[in-house]
Amino acid sequence: MDAKARRQKHWVERVLDWIGLLLLALLVWCLIIQIPWPFRRSVVISPETTYLIGPIGSDGRIDYEAALREWQSCGVTEDNNAAKVLAYIVVLWNPAAETAPSGKQPCLRHDTEAEWPTERWLEDLVVPGPDELARIRQWVGSSGPALALACEASRRPRWLVHKDRAELQSTCRLACLLLAARATLRGREEQAAAWEDILAVHRLARLLLNTNRYIARHVEAWALGAARLAVPADLPAERARRMLADLDALPTWTDVRELFEHELRFYYLDAATTKEPLWTWRVGVVAKGYTGLTHGEYYLSAGLSRTKLLRELNQAFNELRPVLALPTHQLLDRLEELEARKRQETQFDEKAAILRMLFCGFHRFEDHWLSECLIWNARTPEKHDFSMETQVRMRFQLARLALALAAWRAEKGGYPETLSQLAPDYLKEVPIDLFTGRPLAYRREGDGYLLYSVGMNRRDDGGVVCGEKQQDDLVVRASR
16 A cells, blocks of 8 residues: 555544544533433522522422411411311212212202303303203202301301312302302392392402412302392392492402412422422413423423522512502503513524524523523513403492492482492492593483493493404493
8 A cells, every 4th residue: 555545544544533532522512411410509598589588398498388378377267267167068079979978068069050051141141041040940959058158158257278279169169159049049039138148259259369369250250240130220229328338348359469479479489499390381381383392391400590590580570569569551551561572582493492402401491491481470470360350350340330320329310420429428439440540431321321341352342242343341231
């Protein structure tokens, strides 16, 4: 072999050696960045990071669940806890297969053939057919002892339960549906008893606020629907004033924004320090287009700086405070702006994601994505939740106004020209439309009136409840 051939062979060998070294280095790099090495950075406990400095669990983390229980249980006793009374009620989920418990323990029976038409009746004012109405009467009639216990529970001011929370929520929801149905069935013939049932549902709805706001909103809607169906517009003045006083004496409907300082802040901070998996439906998916991260469970790796993440989460909650302090209509505007900004800034760049996973490793990419989810969700509350809460509060104010107008009519023979005339003799102050910050729409129509709020779309649809253009005004109308 001549010298030229040897040089070519030597050059090829050197190139192959360099390629092998590069491949080996790449393999080592992949092992370093892809393997979640089991080191854990310590978390700095301070008001700026963990928000709380105690209690501390056995794993050295702040026990946010214990802190939340302590906050919720403040002032709760055996005698004022409504959950203790509801716990005596047995729910039969499948009455056809189950038998009633022995003894005199009260029970509620699930009956889907009666429940669905009842919900439509109370929420959408769709009157059940004769067969459905007979089924509802039978269903309500079999629940008397349990409903008596539910009424007793509604008179207790607090709600606290640590075990079987979902079961008690379901029991309370079913009892409220039955009470609202019973009030509607009693109607004009038993006005006093029907009104007591409605008040019991109102009180239970406010107790449920501490455990499940979604169920509480539905329960409040049933109470208001039962009132519209069971309470006539031509009430005597004394009766209307007494009912208005009953509504004013109810516990206040706590605003959803009160949750952010304790429950949601505690939940997000706990999620930022936990070793447990984070389900994407809980932390919220802000990435768009990358379906590989839309379902399943993901872990924040041991190498993530939890202190930095906690600091950013606390900063996000602190920045949210002045936003939550805004009047409701301004808050809804601001949340809409924040959601638009969130959509813009969290657009998923697939090429950038692939490069990040290649050069930083999938676990670091996952850490970055989950941290972004937590921070953005802490910074941007769901506008829909606030809109639903505002709708419930607005319906309650419309019910108060309807009673004040009924009292005015009974005493003066007609309805006022403007709502401002109701204050201060009938109402301390006339409520405004929470969706707009302006006065509610009100006008006389013959011998009656039309009163409405613009609703969740925040657009004046002229008092149309449901139409082709998605009108959703919240309407109260009296014909005489």
